[in-house]
Amino acid sequence: MINLKNLYLCVILNFLILFNYYLFFLNIDILKITFILFIFIIIIFYIFSYKEDFISKIFILIIFFICIGSPLNDWDGKYIWIFHAKRIFYNNNLYIQLDNYMPSTHNDYPVLIPSLSASFANFFHIWNDNIPKISSAVMVSIPIIFINSFIENKLKKIILCCFFLWVTEKTFLSASVDDILSFYTLCSFLVIYFLFFKEEYFKKNKKLFFCLSYTLITLTTLIKNEGLVIIAILILSASIIKRFILNQKINSSIYLVFFLSLFPILVWKFICYKAGIYNDIISADNVKNITHRFLDLRNHWNIFNYMTLNKSLLLPILLFVAINFNKLRITSSKELFLINKKKLKESVGLLYVIFFSSLYYLVIYFIYLLTPNDLIWHLSTSAYRVVMPIGIILIFYTIINMGKNKLLR
DSSP states (O other): OOOHHHHHHHHHHHHHHHHHHHHHHHTOHHHHHHHHHHHHHHHHHHHHHOSSOHHHHHHHHHHHHHHHHSOOOOHHIIIIIIHHHHHHHHHTOTTGGGGOOSGGGOTTSOOHHHHHHHHHHHHHTOOOSSGGGHHHHHHHHHHHHHHHTTOOOHHHHHHHHHHHHHHHTTHHHHTOSHHHHHHHHHHHHHHHHHHHHOGGGGTTOHHHHHHHHHHHHHHHHHHOHHHHHHHHHHHHHHHIIIIIISOOOOOHHHHHHHHHHHHHHHHHHHHHHHTTOOOTTOOTTHHHHHHHHHTOHHHHHHHHHHHHSSTTTHHHHHHHHHHTHHHHHHHTSHHHHTTOHHHHHHTHHHHHHHHHHHHHHHHHHHHHHHOSSOHHHHHHHHHHHHTHHHHHHHHHHHHHTSSSOOTTO
16 A cells, blocks of 8 residues: 555655755745755654654654764765855855866766755855755655655565665765665656556556656756666666567656656756866776776676675675575576566566666676776775665565565566
8 A cells, every 4th residue: 555645745845855956046045945944844744743654754863863963074975065065055056066166076966965955054044064964864864755655564664774774874974975866766766667567556646646756757867977877777677678578568658757857957967068067987088998998807806896795785686686586587487588478577576676787787887897097996986885776776676575565576
């Protein structure tokens, strides 16, 4: 049973965050402060208004305590996300990083979360390094409310919360956005899964589902550069399964939602392009790097080692394989290759998880092969973070399908 009340709260919170971002274009401070006040009121209302979802409420309070009470000592958090937020706060200008001051802070990154952090600081009329981290807690709270709307079993909720903390670990402390991106990836994964394969869940609430899909996909793309890649892979994976494996038609309205959701990030990328600001991965030496690294087996081992043998991904993979071993065996059997539609329909959730996880892993693997940075340095500082979305989805699929739940069969 899906908790529609929670889904409406998620839609409202998502729109408030998007409106806060859009208002920076209009530079209307009073409305931004009003939206921040509404965000506080809604989260407080959720925590104290009714008795259900006790576990998710405790988890949200823990996240707020961790985010606000921890010192800021991570380079990414302090010198990218909080630094961008600080510049927006003091200059009251969403485009301030387009001057490309300190290029090492990735001025091409989307500014949704820095703008939200600046708005929270503006709400309190003071800047320090902890107040902006409220935005991280708020951004994590929304996916937690959304995800728990589909789970009734309290034990599953506790296990999921524990594993979420295990996978994301210190990113909650650092003001980095990889934990936020991971949670929003899971939310986008679910709404796209429903759009393509389980439309009957929202037949009576199409407007709600449209708003959920639009806001969650849009926010995923605006969190970090990887968000655009993740959404593209999610849509591609679902399209391949629906059209070529299940041999079913795809509702054209799905692509309308997709393109509307992409519009804000494409506008931001166009603005960056006009300002001469590009991603640091793009380099004239990309072809040379990939040719050189591809032929050296040590590079392949290093990439595999840093991407896979870490707590963000190794434990989720082991649990996923161990608990879903029988389904994996059936999915990879002769019946799959003979395109047994009945078996495929029973395993569509599993196929979707495998398609997305494999494609995203390969894309990240390829990016490391062509990176202009020192390979070991780049891997050691980022690999455990960029694979978090895979780990979160594997954990969610594994836990949600234990027992009688058939949400992602």
